[in-house]
Amino acid sequence: MTLPNERARALNWAGEFIKELCNTGEISEKRRQEAQVILRHYPTAAEIGFLDHFPPEKLAPPVEHPPPTVEKQNPGRFAHLYGVLTAQQMADHLKCSTEAVYERAVAGELLYLSSPSRVDDRRYPAFQLDERLDKSLLQQTKQKYLEADVNSTLLWSFLRRPxxxxxxxTPIEMLLGGMPPEYDTLTPEERTDIFLEVVDEEISRVRW
Incomplete structure:
Protein backbone atom coordinates (compact mmCIF):
# COMPACT_ATOMS: atom_id res chain seq x y z
CA MET A 1 0.00 0.00 0.00
CA THR A 2 1.34 3.43 -0.96
CA LEU A 3 1.55 5.86 1.97
CA PRO A 4 0.59 9.54 1.52
CA ASN A 5 4.17 10.76 2.01
CA GLU A 6 5.40 8.22 -0.55
CA ARG A 7 2.83 9.43 -3.07
CA ALA A 8 3.85 13.07 -2.50
CA ARG A 9 7.52 12.17 -2.86
CA ALA A 10 6.82 10.34 -6.12
CA LEU A 11 4.94 13.35 -7.52
CA ASN A 12 7.77 15.71 -6.60
CA TRP A 13 10.27 13.28 -8.10
CA ALA A 14 8.24 13.09 -11.33
CA GLY A 15 8.17 16.87 -11.59
CA GLU A 16 11.91 17.16 -11.15
CA PHE A 17 12.43 14.38 -13.68
CA ILE A 18 10.32 16.19 -16.29
CA LYS A 19 12.24 19.42 -15.66
CA GLU A 20 15.49 17.52 -16.16
CA LEU A 21 14.19 16.17 -19.47
CA CYS A 22 13.48 19.74 -20.62
CA ASN A 23 17.06 20.76 -19.92
CA THR A 24 18.85 17.77 -21.36
CA GLY A 25 19.96 17.28 -24.93
CA GLU A 26 19.24 13.55 -24.77
CA ILE A 27 15.67 13.78 -26.06
CA SER A 28 14.18 15.12 -29.29
CA GLU A 29 12.90 18.68 -29.58
CA LYS A 30 9.36 17.32 -29.96
CA ARG A 31 9.57 15.42 -26.66
CA ARG A 32 11.11 18.43 -24.93
CA GLN A 33 8.18 20.60 -26.03
CA GLU A 34 5.70 18.01 -24.81
CA ALA A 35 7.44 17.91 -21.44
CA GLN A 36 7.17 21.70 -21.23
CA VAL A 37 3.42 21.49 -21.90
CA ILE A 38 3.07 19.05 -18.98
CA LEU A 39 5.03 21.35 -16.67
CA ARG A 40 2.71 24.29 -17.37
CA HIS A 41 0.02 22.64 -15.28
CA TYR A 42 2.17 20.49 -12.97
CA PRO A 43 1.51 21.16 -9.25
CA THR A 44 4.17 22.89 -7.16
CA ALA A 45 5.73 21.19 -4.15
CA ALA A 46 3.44 23.25 -1.90
CA GLU A 47 0.34 22.20 -3.85
CA ILE A 48 1.40 18.56 -3.71
CA GLY A 49 1.89 18.86 0.04
CA PHE A 50 -1.57 20.41 0.42
CA LEU A 51 -3.24 17.63 -1.54
CA ASP A 52 -1.29 15.04 0.40
CA HIS A 53 -2.82 16.22 3.71
CA PHE A 54 -6.29 17.02 2.41
CA PRO A 55 -8.93 14.40 3.33
CA PRO A 56 -9.59 12.19 0.27
CA GLU A 57 -13.36 12.45 0.72
CA LYS A 58 -13.08 16.25 0.33
CA LEU A 59 -11.30 16.09 -2.98
CA ALA A 60 -13.28 16.61 -6.17
CA PRO A 61 -13.97 13.50 -8.28
CA PRO A 62 -11.57 12.89 -11.19
CA VAL A 63 -13.66 14.80 -13.74
CA GLU A 64 -12.23 17.88 -15.37
CA HIS A 65 -15.56 19.68 -15.74
CA PRO A 66 -19.28 18.96 -16.07
CA PRO A 67 -20.03 18.85 -19.80
CA PRO A 68 -21.84 22.08 -20.70
CA THR A 69 -24.63 22.16 -23.24
CA VAL A 70 -26.46 24.87 -25.16
CA GLU A 71 -29.64 22.79 -25.22
CA LYS A 72 -31.57 23.81 -22.10
CA GLN A 73 -34.37 21.36 -22.88
CA ASN A 74 -31.96 18.45 -22.96
CA PRO A 75 -29.36 18.93 -20.21
CA GLY A 76 -26.68 16.30 -19.97
CA ARG A 77 -26.91 15.43 -23.64
CA PHE A 78 -23.17 14.87 -23.74
CA ALA A 79 -22.81 13.23 -20.34
CA HIS A 80 -20.57 10.17 -19.94
CA LEU A 81 -18.72 10.80 -23.20
CA TYR A 82 -15.43 11.87 -21.65
CA GLY A 83 -14.33 8.44 -20.51
CA VAL A 84 -12.03 5.96 -22.21
CA LEU A 85 -12.52 2.28 -22.98
CA THR A 86 -10.21 -0.69 -23.18
CA ALA A 87 -9.85 -2.55 -26.45
CA GLN A 88 -12.15 -5.27 -25.12
CA GLN A 89 -14.82 -2.76 -24.09
CA MET A 90 -14.60 -1.08 -27.47
CA ALA A 91 -14.84 -4.45 -29.20
CA ASP A 92 -17.93 -5.33 -27.14
CA HIS A 93 -19.65 -2.09 -28.20
CA LEU A 94 -18.69 -2.51 -31.84
CA LYS A 95 -19.51 -6.23 -31.76
CA CYS A 96 -16.15 -7.24 -33.18
CA SER A 97 -12.88 -8.74 -31.98
CA THR A 98 -10.12 -6.83 -30.22
CA GLU A 99 -7.93 -7.58 -33.24
CA ALA A 100 -10.42 -5.73 -35.42
CA VAL A 101 -10.29 -2.78 -33.00
CA TYR A 102 -6.49 -2.69 -33.26
CA GLU A 103 -6.69 -2.86 -37.07
CA ARG A 104 -9.17 0.01 -37.21
CA ALA A 105 -6.95 2.05 -34.90
CA VAL A 106 -3.88 1.44 -37.05
CA ALA A 107 -5.89 2.35 -40.15
CA GLY A 108 -6.76 5.69 -38.53
CA GLU A 109 -10.47 4.95 -38.09
CA LEU A 110 -10.32 5.11 -34.29
CA LEU A 111 -8.61 7.60 -32.03
CA TYR A 112 -6.62 5.89 -29.29
CA LEU A 113 -4.34 6.98 -26.47
CA SER A 114 -0.90 5.46 -26.76
CA SER A 115 0.41 3.27 -23.99
CA PRO A 116 4.08 3.54 -23.02
CA SER A 117 4.17 -0.20 -22.44
CA ARG A 118 1.98 -2.48 -24.55
CA VAL A 119 -0.38 -2.21 -27.49
CA ASP A 120 -3.15 -3.95 -25.51
CA ASP A 121 -2.96 -1.18 -22.91
CA ARG A 122 -4.28 1.41 -25.36
CA ARG A 123 -7.42 3.32 -24.39
CA TYR A 124 -10.14 4.50 -26.76
CA PRO A 125 -12.22 7.65 -26.11
CA ALA A 126 -15.85 6.64 -25.66
CA PHE A 127 -17.38 9.53 -27.60
CA GLN A 128 -16.37 7.81 -30.84
CA LEU A 129 -19.23 5.37 -30.35
CA ASP A 130 -21.87 8.11 -30.45
CA GLU A 131 -24.02 8.02 -33.58
CA ARG A 132 -24.07 11.85 -33.70
CA LEU A 133 -20.31 12.02 -34.26
CA ASP A 134 -19.10 13.98 -37.28
CA LYS A 135 -16.58 11.34 -38.33
CA SER A 136 -15.27 13.36 -41.24
CA LEU A 137 -14.44 16.36 -39.04
CA LEU A 138 -12.81 14.15 -36.42
CA GLN A 139 -10.74 12.50 -39.15
CA GLN A 140 -9.59 15.90 -40.43
CA THR A 141 -8.64 16.89 -36.88
CA LYS A 142 -6.66 13.70 -36.32
CA GLN A 143 -4.91 14.20 -39.65
CA LYS A 144 -3.79 17.70 -38.68
CA TYR A 145 -2.29 16.39 -35.43
CA LEU A 146 -0.63 13.55 -37.30
CA GLU A 147 0.90 15.86 -39.90
CA ALA A 148 2.15 18.18 -37.14
CA ASP A 149 3.67 15.18 -35.32
CA VAL A 150 1.74 16.01 -32.13
CA ASN A 151 0.73 12.95 -30.13
CA SER A 152 -2.81 11.77 -29.43
CA THR A 153 -2.57 12.53 -25.71
CA LEU A 154 -2.43 16.26 -26.46
CA LEU A 155 -5.26 15.86 -28.97
CA TRP A 156 -7.37 14.17 -26.29
CA SER A 157 -6.65 17.03 -23.89
CA PHE A 158 -7.78 19.57 -26.50
CA LEU A 159 -10.98 17.69 -27.32
CA ARG A 160 -12.14 17.79 -23.69
CA ARG A 161 -11.34 21.44 -22.99
CA PRO A 162 -14.13 24.07 -23.26
CA THR A 170 -15.81 21.43 -25.83
CA PRO A 171 -14.61 20.20 -29.23
CA ILE A 172 -16.17 16.83 -28.40
CA GLU A 173 -19.55 18.49 -27.97
CA MET A 174 -19.10 20.32 -31.25
CA LEU A 175 -18.23 17.05 -32.97
CA LEU A 176 -21.44 15.56 -31.58
CA GLY A 177 -23.65 18.31 -32.97
CA GLY A 178 -23.46 20.97 -30.27
CA MET A 179 -23.91 24.41 -31.74
CA PRO A 180 -23.61 27.90 -30.17
CA PRO A 181 -26.63 30.07 -31.14
CA GLU A 182 -24.42 32.47 -33.09
CA TYR A 183 -23.42 29.62 -35.41
CA ASP A 184 -26.99 29.08 -36.64
CA THR A 185 -26.54 31.32 -39.68
CA LEU A 186 -23.32 29.65 -40.80
CA THR A 187 -23.14 27.00 -43.49
CA PRO A 188 -21.76 23.54 -42.58
CA GLU A 189 -18.61 24.41 -44.49
CA GLU A 190 -18.13 27.63 -42.51
CA ARG A 191 -18.65 25.77 -39.24
CA THR A 192 -16.04 23.22 -40.28
CA ASP A 193 -13.58 25.96 -41.19
CA ILE A 194 -14.00 27.65 -37.80
CA PHE A 195 -13.53 24.34 -35.99
CA LEU A 196 -10.35 23.53 -37.90
CA GLU A 197 -8.99 27.04 -37.36
CA VAL A 198 -9.19 26.42 -33.62
CA VAL A 199 -7.45 23.08 -34.14
CA ASP A 200 -4.62 24.83 -36.01
CA GLU A 201 -4.25 27.40 -33.23
CA GLU A 202 -4.09 24.66 -30.59
CA ILE A 203 -1.46 22.71 -32.52
CA SER A 204 0.61 25.86 -32.92
CA ARG A 205 0.34 26.51 -29.17
CA VAL A 206 1.45 23.08 -28.00
CA ARG A 207 4.27 22.86 -30.54
CA TRP A 208 5.81 26.18 -29.60
Missing part, protein backbone atom coordinates in the same frame (compact mmCIF):
# COMPACT_ATOMS: atom_id res chain seq x y z
CA UNK A 163 -13.43 26.71 -25.89
CA UNK A 164 -14.51 30.34 -25.62
CA UNK A 165 -15.06 30.55 -29.37
CA UNK A 166 -17.51 27.62 -29.05
CA UNK A 167 -19.48 29.47 -26.33
CA UNK A 168 -17.98 27.21 -23.68
CA UNK A 169 -18.61 23.94 -25.47
Missing amino acids: QKIYAGL
Whole structure:
Protein backbone atom coordinates (compact mmCIF):
# COMPACT_ATOMS: atom_id res chain seq x y z
CA MET A 1 0.00 0.00 0.00
CA THR A 2 1.34 3.43 -0.96
CA LEU A 3 1.55 5.86 1.97
CA PRO A 4 0.59 9.54 1.52
CA ASN A 5 4.17 10.76 2.01
CA GLU A 6 5.40 8.22 -0.55
CA ARG A 7 2.83 9.43 -3.07
CA ALA A 8 3.85 13.07 -2.50
CA ARG A 9 7.52 12.17 -2.86
CA ALA A 10 6.82 10.34 -6.12
CA LEU A 11 4.94 13.35 -7.52
CA ASN A 12 7.77 15.71 -6.60
CA TRP A 13 10.27 13.28 -8.10
CA ALA A 14 8.24 13.09 -11.33
CA GLY A 15 8.17 16.87 -11.59
CA GLU A 16 11.91 17.16 -11.15
CA PHE A 17 12.43 14.38 -13.68
CA ILE A 18 10.32 16.19 -16.29
CA LYS A 19 12.24 19.42 -15.66
CA GLU A 20 15.49 17.52 -16.16
CA LEU A 21 14.19 16.17 -19.47
CA CYS A 22 13.48 19.74 -20.62
CA ASN A 23 17.06 20.76 -19.92
CA THR A 24 18.85 17.77 -21.36
CA GLY A 25 19.96 17.28 -24.93
CA GLU A 26 19.24 13.55 -24.77
CA ILE A 27 15.67 13.78 -26.06
CA SER A 28 14.18 15.12 -29.29
CA GLU A 29 12.90 18.68 -29.58
CA LYS A 30 9.36 17.32 -29.96
CA ARG A 31 9.57 15.42 -26.66
CA ARG A 32 11.11 18.43 -24.93
CA GLN A 33 8.18 20.60 -26.03
CA GLU A 34 5.70 18.01 -24.81
CA ALA A 35 7.44 17.91 -21.44
CA GLN A 36 7.17 21.70 -21.23
CA VAL A 37 3.42 21.49 -21.90
CA ILE A 38 3.07 19.05 -18.98
CA LEU A 39 5.03 21.35 -16.67
CA ARG A 40 2.71 24.29 -17.37
CA HIS A 41 0.02 22.64 -15.28
CA TYR A 42 2.17 20.49 -12.97
CA PRO A 43 1.51 21.16 -9.25
CA THR A 44 4.17 22.89 -7.16
CA ALA A 45 5.73 21.19 -4.15
CA ALA A 46 3.44 23.25 -1.90
CA GLU A 47 0.34 22.20 -3.85
CA ILE A 48 1.40 18.56 -3.71
CA GLY A 49 1.89 18.86 0.04
CA PHE A 50 -1.57 20.41 0.42
CA LEU A 51 -3.24 17.63 -1.54
CA ASP A 52 -1.29 15.04 0.40
CA HIS A 53 -2.82 16.22 3.71
CA PHE A 54 -6.29 17.02 2.41
CA PRO A 55 -8.93 14.40 3.33
CA PRO A 56 -9.59 12.19 0.27
CA GLU A 57 -13.36 12.45 0.72
CA LYS A 58 -13.08 16.25 0.33
CA LEU A 59 -11.30 16.09 -2.98
CA ALA A 60 -13.28 16.61 -6.17
CA PRO A 61 -13.97 13.50 -8.28
CA PRO A 62 -11.57 12.89 -11.19
CA VAL A 63 -13.66 14.80 -13.74
CA GLU A 64 -12.23 17.88 -15.37
CA HIS A 65 -15.56 19.68 -15.74
CA PRO A 66 -19.28 18.96 -16.07
CA PRO A 67 -20.03 18.85 -19.80
CA PRO A 68 -21.84 22.08 -20.70
CA THR A 69 -24.63 22.16 -23.24
CA VAL A 70 -26.46 24.87 -25.16
CA GLU A 71 -29.64 22.79 -25.22
CA LYS A 72 -31.57 23.81 -22.10
CA GLN A 73 -34.37 21.36 -22.88
CA ASN A 74 -31.96 18.45 -22.96
CA PRO A 75 -29.36 18.93 -20.21
CA GLY A 76 -26.68 16.30 -19.97
CA ARG A 77 -26.91 15.43 -23.64
CA PHE A 78 -23.17 14.87 -23.74
CA ALA A 79 -22.81 13.23 -20.34
CA HIS A 80 -20.57 10.17 -19.94
CA LEU A 81 -18.72 10.80 -23.20
CA TYR A 82 -15.43 11.87 -21.65
CA GLY A 83 -14.33 8.44 -20.51
CA VAL A 84 -12.03 5.96 -22.21
CA LEU A 85 -12.52 2.28 -22.98
CA THR A 86 -10.21 -0.69 -23.18
CA ALA A 87 -9.85 -2.55 -26.45
CA GLN A 88 -12.15 -5.27 -25.12
CA GLN A 89 -14.82 -2.76 -24.09
CA MET A 90 -14.60 -1.08 -27.47
CA ALA A 91 -14.84 -4.45 -29.20
CA ASP A 92 -17.93 -5.33 -27.14
CA HIS A 93 -19.65 -2.09 -28.20
CA LEU A 94 -18.69 -2.51 -31.84
CA LYS A 95 -19.51 -6.23 -31.76
CA CYS A 96 -16.15 -7.24 -33.18
CA SER A 97 -12.88 -8.74 -31.98
CA THR A 98 -10.12 -6.83 -30.22
CA GLU A 99 -7.93 -7.58 -33.24
CA ALA A 100 -10.42 -5.73 -35.42
CA VAL A 101 -10.29 -2.78 -33.00
CA TYR A 102 -6.49 -2.69 -33.26
CA GLU A 103 -6.69 -2.86 -37.07
CA ARG A 104 -9.17 0.01 -37.21
CA ALA A 105 -6.95 2.05 -34.90
CA VAL A 106 -3.88 1.44 -37.05
CA ALA A 107 -5.89 2.35 -40.15
CA GLY A 108 -6.76 5.69 -38.53
CA GLU A 109 -10.47 4.95 -38.09
CA LEU A 110 -10.32 5.11 -34.29
CA LEU A 111 -8.61 7.60 -32.03
CA TYR A 112 -6.62 5.89 -29.29
CA LEU A 113 -4.34 6.98 -26.47
CA SER A 114 -0.90 5.46 -26.76
CA SER A 115 0.41 3.27 -23.99
CA PRO A 116 4.08 3.54 -23.02
CA SER A 117 4.17 -0.20 -22.44
CA ARG A 118 1.98 -2.48 -24.55
CA VAL A 119 -0.38 -2.21 -27.49
CA ASP A 120 -3.15 -3.95 -25.51
CA ASP A 121 -2.96 -1.18 -22.91
CA ARG A 122 -4.28 1.41 -25.36
CA ARG A 123 -7.42 3.32 -24.39
CA TYR A 124 -10.14 4.50 -26.76
CA PRO A 125 -12.22 7.65 -26.11
CA ALA A 126 -15.85 6.64 -25.66
CA PHE A 127 -17.38 9.53 -27.60
CA GLN A 128 -16.37 7.81 -30.84
CA LEU A 129 -19.23 5.37 -30.35
CA ASP A 130 -21.87 8.11 -30.45
CA GLU A 131 -24.02 8.02 -33.58
CA ARG A 132 -24.07 11.85 -33.70
CA LEU A 133 -20.31 12.02 -34.26
CA ASP A 134 -19.10 13.98 -37.28
CA LYS A 135 -16.58 11.34 -38.33
CA SER A 136 -15.27 13.36 -41.24
CA LEU A 137 -14.44 16.36 -39.04
CA LEU A 138 -12.81 14.15 -36.42
CA GLN A 139 -10.74 12.50 -39.15
CA GLN A 140 -9.59 15.90 -40.43
CA THR A 141 -8.64 16.89 -36.88
CA LYS A 142 -6.66 13.70 -36.32
CA GLN A 143 -4.91 14.20 -39.65
CA LYS A 144 -3.79 17.70 -38.68
CA TYR A 145 -2.29 16.39 -35.43
CA LEU A 146 -0.63 13.55 -37.30
CA GLU A 147 0.90 15.86 -39.90
CA ALA A 148 2.15 18.18 -37.14
CA ASP A 149 3.67 15.18 -35.32
CA VAL A 150 1.74 16.01 -32.13
CA ASN A 151 0.73 12.95 -30.13
CA SER A 152 -2.81 11.77 -29.43
CA THR A 153 -2.57 12.53 -25.71
CA LEU A 154 -2.43 16.26 -26.46
CA LEU A 155 -5.26 15.86 -28.97
CA TRP A 156 -7.37 14.17 -26.29
CA SER A 157 -6.65 17.03 -23.89
CA PHE A 158 -7.78 19.57 -26.50
CA LEU A 159 -10.98 17.69 -27.32
CA ARG A 160 -12.14 17.79 -23.69
CA ARG A 161 -11.34 21.44 -22.99
CA PRO A 162 -14.13 24.07 -23.26
CA GLN A 163 -13.43 26.71 -25.89
CA LYS A 164 -14.51 30.34 -25.62
CA ILE A 165 -15.06 30.55 -29.37
CA TYR A 166 -17.51 27.62 -29.05
CA ALA A 167 -19.48 29.47 -26.33
CA GLY A 168 -17.98 27.21 -23.68
CA LEU A 169 -18.61 23.94 -25.47
CA THR A 170 -15.81 21.43 -25.83
CA PRO A 171 -14.61 20.20 -29.23
CA ILE A 172 -16.17 16.83 -28.40
CA GLU A 173 -19.55 18.49 -27.97
CA MET A 174 -19.10 20.32 -31.25
CA LEU A 175 -18.23 17.05 -32.97
CA LEU A 176 -21.44 15.56 -31.58
CA GLY A 177 -23.65 18.31 -32.97
CA GLY A 178 -23.46 20.97 -30.27
CA MET A 179 -23.91 24.41 -31.74
CA PRO A 180 -23.61 27.90 -30.17
CA PRO A 181 -26.63 30.07 -31.14
CA GLU A 182 -24.42 32.47 -33.09
CA TYR A 183 -23.42 29.62 -35.41
CA ASP A 184 -26.99 29.08 -36.64
CA THR A 185 -26.54 31.32 -39.68
CA LEU A 186 -23.32 29.65 -40.80
CA THR A 187 -23.14 27.00 -43.49
CA PRO A 188 -21.76 23.54 -42.58
CA GLU A 189 -18.61 24.41 -44.49
CA GLU A 190 -18.13 27.63 -42.51
CA ARG A 191 -18.65 25.77 -39.24
CA THR A 192 -16.04 23.22 -40.28
CA ASP A 193 -13.58 25.96 -41.19
CA ILE A 194 -14.00 27.65 -37.80
CA PHE A 195 -13.53 24.34 -35.99
CA LEU A 196 -10.35 23.53 -37.90
CA GLU A 197 -8.99 27.04 -37.36
CA VAL A 198 -9.19 26.42 -33.62
CA VAL A 199 -7.45 23.08 -34.14
CA ASP A 200 -4.62 24.83 -36.01
CA GLU A 201 -4.25 27.40 -33.23
CA GLU A 202 -4.09 24.66 -30.59
CA ILE A 203 -1.46 22.71 -32.52
CA SER A 204 0.61 25.86 -32.92
CA ARG A 205 0.34 26.51 -29.17
CA VAL A 206 1.45 23.08 -28.00
CA ARG A 207 4.27 22.86 -30.54
CA TRP A 208 5.81 26.18 -29.60
